[in-house]
Amino acid sequence: MSRLSPFNVVSLTLGFAFLYLPMLILIVYSFNESQLVTVWAGFSTKWYGELARNEAFLDAAWVTLRVAFFSSTIATVLGTMAAYVLVRGGRFFGRTLFSGMIYAPLVMPEVITGLSLLLLFIGLGLDRGILTIVLAHTTFSMCYVSVVVSSRLVTFDRSLEEAALDLGCSPAEAFRLVTLPIIAPAVISGWLLAFTLSLDDLVIASFTAGPSATTLPIKIFSAVRLGVTPEINALSTIMIGIVTVGVIIASISTKRARVKAEADERMAQRTA
Amino acid sequence: MRRFLLIAFPYVWLLALFLIPFAIVLKISLSDVALARPPYMPQFSWDEGIGAFLSQLDFENFTFLTTDDLYWKAYLSSLKIAAISTVLTLFVGYPIAYGMARAPEAWRPTLMMLVILPFWTSFLIRVYAWRGILSQEGYLNQVLMWTGVISEPLTILNTNIAVYIGVVYTYLPFMILPIYAALDRLDGSLIEAAEDLGCSRRSAFWLVTIPLSRPGIIAGSFLVFIPTLGEFVIPSLLGGSGTLMIGKVLWEEFFNNRDWPVASAVAIILLLILIVPIVLFQKNQQRQAEAEG
Amino acid sequence: MSQTVFAPWTDPAAKPLIRFKNVTKRFGTFTAIEELTLDIYEREFFALLGPSGCGKTTMMRMLAGFEDPTEGSIELAGEDIVKVPPNQRAVNMMFQSYALFPHLTVRDNIAFGLKRERKPRDEVDARVEEMLRLVQLQPFASRKPHQISGGQRQRVALARSLAKAPKLLLLDEPLGALDKKLREETQFELMDIQEKTGTTFVIVTHDQEEAMTVASRIAVMKDGALMQVATPSQIYENPNSRYVAGFIGDVTILEGKATKLGDAYEVRWAEGQPPLRAKSTLDLADGAECQLAIRPEKVEIHGEKPSDDNVLQGKVIDIGYLGNISTYHVELANGQIIRAQNFNTERDTRRAFTWDDNVWVNWTENCAVLLDH
Numbered sequence: 001m002s003r004l005s006p007f008n009v010v011s012l013t014l015g016f017a018f019l020y021l022p023m024l025i026l027i028v029y030s031f032n033e034s035q036l037v038t039v040w041a042g043f044s045t046k047w048y049g050e051l052a053r054n055e056a057f058l059d060a061a062w063v064t065l066r067v068a069f070f071s072s073t074i075a076t077v078l079g080t081m082a083a084y085v086l087v088r089g090g091r092f093f094g095r096t097l098f099s100g101m102i103y104a105p106l107v108m109p110e111v112i113t114g115l116s117l118l119l120l121f122i123g124l125g126l127d128r129g130i131l132t133i134v135l136a137h138t139t140f141s142m143c144y145v146s147v148v149v150s151s152r153l154v155t156f157d158r159s160l161e162e163a164a165l166d167l168g169c170s171p172a173e174a175f176r177l178v179t180l181p182i183i184a185p186a187v188i189s190g191w192l193l194a195f196t197l198s199l200d201d202l203v204i205a206s207f208t209a210g211p212s213a214t215t216l217p218i219k220i221f222s223a224v225r226l227g228v229t230p231e232i233n234a235l236s237t238i239m240i241g242i243v244t245v246g247v248i249i250a251s252i253s254t255k256r257a258r259v260k261a262e263a264d265e266r267m268a269q270r271t272a
Numbered sequence: 273m274r275r276f277l278l279i280a281f282p283y284v285w286l287l288a289l290f291l292i293p294f295a296i297v298l299k300i301s302l303s304d305v306a307l308a309r310p311p312y313m314p315q316f317s318w319d320e321g322i323g324a325f326l327s328q329l330d331f332e333n334f335t336f337l338t339t340d341d342l343y344w345k346a347y348l349s350s351l352k353i354a355a356i357s358t359v360l361t362l363f364v365g366y367p368i369a370y371g372m373a374r375a376p377e378a379w380r381p382t383l384m385m386l387v388i389l390p391f392w393t394s395f396l397i398r399v400y401a402w403r404g405i406l407s408q409e410g411y412l413n414q415v416l417m418w419t420g421v422i423s424e425p426l427t428i429l430n431t432n433i434a435v436y437i438g439v440v441y442t443y444l445p446f447m448i449l450p451i452y453a454a455l456d457r458l459d460g461s462l463i464e465a466a467e468d469l470g471c472s473r474r475s476a477f478w479l480v481t482i483p484l485s486r487p488g489i490i491a492g493s494f495l496v497f498i499p500t501l502g503e504f505v506i507p508s509l510l511g512g513s514g515t516l517m518i519g520k521v522l523w524e525e526f527f528n529n530r531d532w533p534v535a536s537a538v539a540i541i542l543l544l545i546l547i548v549p550i551v552l553f554q555k556n557q558q559r560q561a562e563a564e565g
Numbered sequence: 566m567s568q569t570v571f572a573p574w575t576d577p578a579a580k581p582l583i584r585f586k587n588v589t590k591r592f593g594t595f596t597a598i599e600e601l602t603l604d605i606y607e608r609e610f611f612a613l614l615g616p617s618g619c620g621k622t623t624m625m626r627m628l629a630g631f632e633d634p635t636e637g638s639i640e641l642a643g644e645d646i647v648k649v650p651p652n653q654r655a656v657n658m659m660f661q662s663y664a665l666f667p668h669l670t671v672r673d674n675i676a677f678g679l680k681r682e683r684k685p686r687d688e689v690d691a692r693v694e695e696m697l698r699l700v701q702l703q704p705f706a707s708r709k710p711h712q713i714s715g716g717q718r719q720r721v722a723l724a725r726s727l728a729k730a731p732k733l734l735l736l737d738e739p740l741g742a743l744d745k746k747l748r749e750e751t752q753f754e755l756m757d758i759q760e761k762t763g764t765t766f767v768i769v770t771h772d773q774e775e776a777m778t779v780a781s782r783i784a785v786m787k788d789g790a791l792m793q794v795a796t797p798s799q800i801y802e803n804p805n806s807r808y809v810a811g812f813i814g815d816v817t818i819l820e821g822k823a824t825k826l827g828d829a830y831e832v833r834w835a836e837g838q839p840p841l842r843a844k845s846t847l848d849l850a851d852g853a854e855c856q857l858a859i860r861p862e863k864v865e866i867h868g869e870k871p872s873d874d875n876v877l878q879g880k881v882i883d884i885g886y887l888g889n890i891s892t893y894h895v896e897l898a899n900g901q902i903i904r905a906q907n908f909n910t911e912r913d914t915r916r917a918f919t920w921d922d923n924v925w926v927n928w929t930e931n932c933a934v935l936l937d938h
Contacts (some may be wrong), residue, residue, distance in 0.1 A: 002316055003374050004371065004375060004376075005374075006374070007367070008367075008370065008371035008374050009371070011367030011368055011371045012371035012372070012375070012383075014369060015364070015365075015367065015368035015371070015444075016368075016386060016392075018364070018441070018444075019386070019387070019390055019441075019444065020386075020390075020782070022398070022401035022402060022405055022441065023390070023393070023397075023398070025401065025405065025411055026397070026400075026401045026404070031403070035455055037404055038404065038410060038411065038414065039411050040403055040405070045304070057518075075403065078281060078282045078285055079282075081281055081282050082282035082286075084278065085278055085279050085282065085283075089275070089278075089279060094281055094283070096293075098279075098282075098283055098286070101286040101287070101290050101291060102286070102550075102592065104290070105290060107498055107546065107550050107553075108543075109499070109501070109502025109503075109519060109524045109542060109543075109546070110502070110504065110519075111502055111504050111519045111523060111539070112297070112502065112522075112539045112540075112542065112543060114541055115297060115522065115526060115536065116293035116294050116296060116297045116539075117289065117293050117536060119293060119296045119297060119300060119532070119536075120289070120292060120293035123296060126296075132478040135289060136289075136642075138285075139285070139286070139289040139290055142282065142285070142286075146282075146540070152575045157662055157664065159660045159661070159662050159664040160664045162629075162631055162651070162658075162660070162664065163658070163660055163664035163666075164666075164677070165630075165631075165650075165651040165652045166651055166652070166656075166657055166658045166678075166684060166726075167652075167657065167677050167678030167681060167725070167726075167729065168631055168652045168653075168678050168681035169652055169681055170652060172273070172274065173681070177677075178666055181593060182666075182667060182668060196392055199394070200395050200396065200397050201393045202395075202505060203464055203504050203505070203523075217394070217396050220396055220397070220400070221396060221509075224396075224400045224403065224509065225508075225509070227403075228400070228403050228407070232400065233404075236394070236397040236400065239393065239394055239397060240393050240394075240397065243392045243393045243394075244389065244393075245390055246392070247385060247388070247389050248385075250386045251381065253550070254381075255381065261711070264709070264711050264712045265711070265714075267708075267712050268711065268712055268713050268714050
């Protein structure tokens with residue numbers, strides 16, 4: 001059964017074409033032989049080879065991955081703590097300020113976040129490098145993690161924790177044995193979100209990076225300001241490819257989980 | 273004790289890396305530019321005391337912002353660009369969300385995934401992709417000339433039009449998702465009831481569907497408007513020298529002119545401008561949450 | 566061998582297992598429980614009954630340790646437990662939502678509390694097996710909670726909370742999520758298990774039938790106070806207030822003024838209607854305001870005027886046919902409606918009475934309950 005009118009079909013087709021054509025063109029032209037990106041001159045993978053030999057890009061990629069790994073991991077721990085405090089903490093001194101500081105970075109323009117952190121690091125006399133980028137990324141991505149995790153915690157049946165206490169758990173055991181395993185999917189998606197945010201970030205990294213550490217987005221930005229290059233196309237294709245595979249795996253596994261839940265439901269009914 | 277640590281860790285982190293930096297921006301915006309490192313005056317020192325320190329702060333930078341019309345124009349043009357691109361995103365996004373909501377149940381998860389996927393891919397790369405499309409010898413001009421629609425290549429890249437396209441493209445998922453969520457919740461029997469009561473398909477759409485998806489429209493619009501206002505990447509990659517946006521001005525003030533006090537003042541005013549839409553957005557979300565009980 | 570009746574509450578020497586002493590609980594400005602004193606004895610199946618918001622759940626949560634009383638003390642086996650955290654109380658709770666851990670199997674759910682005691686593994690396993698047998702769930706031991714039916718989940722929750730052999734088991738609306746038929750079966754199962762394990766059960770429910778079926782004693786609650794604490798039959802036959810009479814079972818209430826007449830009272834209740842006689846141990850002044858509560862099944866309905874006491878004349882205006890019984894609504898001349906129930910002991914007989922029939926209703930003076938509030 002489909003209630004799609006011709007108008008719906010047209011708008012969906014055009015809409016998704018609009019969303020995907022630019023990326024498709026990028027991918028196709030990354031296999032272009034020619035140095036001139038807008039002229040097709042035959043299939044080639046030579047730009048991927050060039051990319052693999054480009055030390056500057058490889059270094060930046062390695063820095064970016066390390067920054068993303070550390071910042072998203074710290075952000076997940078802090079963000080989960082913050083979410084737990086917000087949802088379960090009850091009242092404490094400065095609660096309003098705390099929740100304000102969790103939500104403000106989500107709407108704060110990146111230029112302001114970047115500027116303010118840079119001024120702090122200079123004030124502290126901290127050398128700009130991987131450490132400062134990690135600190136900056138952790139700060140804004142912990143807020144995203146906390147939003148993701150707290151939206152899961154809000155729907156979490158509190159009596160599960162009470163049951164654990166009732167059966168002899170200390171509060172910490174109840175969190176480790178009951179709460180954490182159940183909210184784990186939200187914590188993992190929080191981590192993934194923090195990781196991608198860190199990988200993608202240009203503006204805040206530009207403010208907080210120093211000459212000793214440049215991230216991939218900074219490198220890409222300074223390269224593309226000058227124009228479109230086939231090497232960047234190749235790099236983009238690799239990044240799009242990784243994300244696509246990741247998202248497809250994620251959506252297949254959620255679909256699997258749904259199918260399994262339906263099967264369980266039927267099993268429960270049969271045994272009733 | 274455990275509870276204290278649980279609260280203290282994230283709390284102290286945010287105080288140190290969010291609130292204090294922000295206070296520093298505020299303070300520097302009230303300082304004077306100096307040819308030193310760091311390039312601003314006064315430096316706080318305990319010997320002189322807080323009173324002496326405070327007496328050296330002034331609103332000179334903010335006065336400067338009002339006298340130089342570059343800043344005025346940049347703020348106004350940011351507001352204009354953000355508003356126009358929000359409306360454009362709504363016009364592009366609504367039909368897509370509507371189509372998704374009417375698509376067969378089995379397609380919807382896939383369609384959702386297709387909308388979310390670009391969100392996970394690098395923002396920078398998605399903006400960059402348009403440089404190749406919109407340039408003088410870009411793919412768009414090639415297609416248009418080849419089909420004979422135009423005989424001379426259009427100049428789109430490095431104009432405000434390119435910025436609009438860039439914003440619509442990158443922020444489209446933020447518009448589609450809340451509208452789709454609102455339409456998805458909409459009870460199909462409401463439309464049938466409207467038609468039963470004598471509405472045509474079209475008038476049922478205008479009288480029932482649109483009003484009931486309004487919370488989604490409002491939420492989506494703010495989600496596009498707020499970040500666009502402080503946008504830096506899109507105007508600097510797709511806009512031209514004539515594209516004035518405040519995020520770009522701040523960046524240039526800081527990195528090119530090295531005028532930290534003025535850059536800080538620009539940031540403070542940008543934030544003041546942002547407060548209004550953020551508060552309105554919050555109100556809308558709260559109302560919606562209450563309506564859902 | 567004579568079997569003694571289980572009624573420790575009548576024995577002044579018996580020590581209560583639980584003792585609420587002048588307990589008050591406030592949430593902000595709202596008072597959930599006010600100055601409440603209550604004793605519950607070992608091996609009792611005690612029901613807290615009342616509408617939602619009457620404070621029954623708060624009482625239970627205070628026993629479990631999830632809420633602290635604002636004032637007063639709670640004793641378990643003679644010890645004040647107010648300061649004891651929930652994980653160190655010899656009290657377990659079966660949650661209304663069951664609160665089964667979704668990531669653990671049935672077996673691991675039941676073993677959860679035992680493992681916290683760091684008991685040897687074989688001891689834990691043996692106890693889990695015993696519990697699985699008790700609730701007849703051995704075949705489902707390795708399933709996850711969402712892979713079994715609602716009734717089975719209820720039994721897992723019960724087994725899990727009984728596994729640690731608590732002194733006291735709290736049951737928060739344990740059967741609320743089950744359909745009517747399953748609920749009735751499970752009520753008897755619960756009573757069986759309570760008897761087998763000898764555990765003291767405190768059950769919270771808003772379902773009066775459930776409380777009547779399972780409980781040794783019932784506490785009827787309203788607005789944070791106990792209205793009456795008594796056995797089911799006392800609550801039903803001798804309610805102490807209009808509220809309790811109306812909360813449990815069907816009842817018709819007539820308001821009037823009492824006059825003492827021997828060991829009974831005569832109640833004048835309406836102009837032009839004969840006074841009604843009711844036996845009562847209440848001590849009422851002549852002319853005192855009172856209410857007469859009459860259960861419909863105690864009201865007889867006649868086509869001819871009987872020669873007994875307490876006879877009222879009226880007209881049948883409504884008949885509710887429920888299969889086993891029929892309820893007649895009889896309207897008197899002054900507009901008062903009296904409900905009378907008849908058992909339909911034979912099949913397919915034409916009803917003796919139909920709409921608009923002129924009838925007489927009556928009841929004996931033992932059957933109506935005189936109330937003073």
